[in-house]
Amino acid sequence: xxxxxxxxxxxxxxxxxxxxxxxxxxxxxxxxxxxxxxxxxxxxxxxxxxxxxxxxxxxxxxxxxxxxxxxxxxxxxxxxxxxxxxxxxxxxxxxxxxxxxxxxxxxxxxxxxxxxxxxxx
Numbered sequence: 001x002x003x004x005x006x007x008x009x010x011x012x013x014x015x016x017x018x019x020x021x022x023x024x025x026x027x028x029x030x031x032x033x034x035x036x037x038x039x040x041x042x043x044x045x046x047x048x049x050x051x052x053x054x055x056x057x058x059x060x061x062x063x064x065x066x067x068x069x070x071x072x073x074x075x076x077x078x079x080x081x082x083x084x085x086x087x088x089x090x091x092x093x094x095x096x097x098x099x100x101x102x103x104x105x106x107x108x109x110x111x112x113x114x115x116x117x118x119x120x121x
Contacts, residue, residue: 004033005031005034006114006118008034010056010057012034012117013036013038013040013046013049013083015039015058015060015064015072016038017042021106025059028113029113029114037049041064042064047072050075055081057083057084058076059083059084059086060076060083060084060086061085061087062087062093070095070098073085073101083101084120085098085102085104086106087103102116102119102120
């Protein structure tokens with residue numbers, strides 16, 4: 001079956017430690033035509049996947065169980081992979097270093113997620 005949708009042809013990494021939310025995000029992205037990498041629940045696994053698979057985009061939670069971390073965001077920025085934050089902390093908590101990075105505050109709607117990923121360049 002050929003995938004169609006606004007994200008057709010994109011490989012999107014999902015970094016989220018909450019299983020149900022990760023599953024929902026993955027389903028939304030697949031329905032929009034994306035190939036999903038992950039989901040991965042921790043920084044170590046995410047960084048390995050970034051190095052091995054070279055995603056086109058990523059959706060990154062900053063709290064992966066042990067408080068805020070920007071290790072994944074830094075790795076994506078080094079590799080010039082466009083990404084967005086999906087966080088329950090609020091977008092105002094993002095450090096200035098990532099101030100230009102798109103951010104969705106949880107909870108968000110599926111259409112918001114797809115449109116945000118679609119806008120990544």
